[in-house]
Amino acid sequence: MEKEEKIVAVLLVMAILSLAVAYITFFQNDGDHIGSNAIQFNEQSSIGDHVFLEGTILNKKFTFKGDHLLLSVDHNQNIVKVFIPKSNGAEYMDNLLNENDYVRIQGIVNEYQGEREVIVQNKDGVTTL
Secondary structure, three states: OOHHHHHHHHHHHHHHHHHHHHHHHHOOOHHHOOOOOOEEOOOOOOOOOEEEEEEEEEEEEEOOOOOOEEEEEEEOOEEEEEEEOHHHOHHHHHHHOOOOOEEEEEEEEEEEOOEEEEEEOOHHHEEEO
């Protein structure tokens, strides 16, 4: 191999490795999609766990500030608070969801004012069943 061919080969390998690192860093976010790496929500779910749950929407409302959507969901006879941030499709989901809809929700467990809640990470985090 000549010197120029070796340089081209090294540059090609570097470009491929750079693309692989960029893909892993920016596009490998499977935990936010339904069915991947999520565990069923229960009383033992910890803060930061990726969880899913199914239940009936008891009520929905927007926050007073920020236009975030709050849902109360009946999951196994327990009421679970679900928080959908404005940036994660709150207005879009408000148009799709109604009280008494049976839904599947995926998000991350968090705590707000002493109560556990599930925070939806994207528009795919809520599906009507």
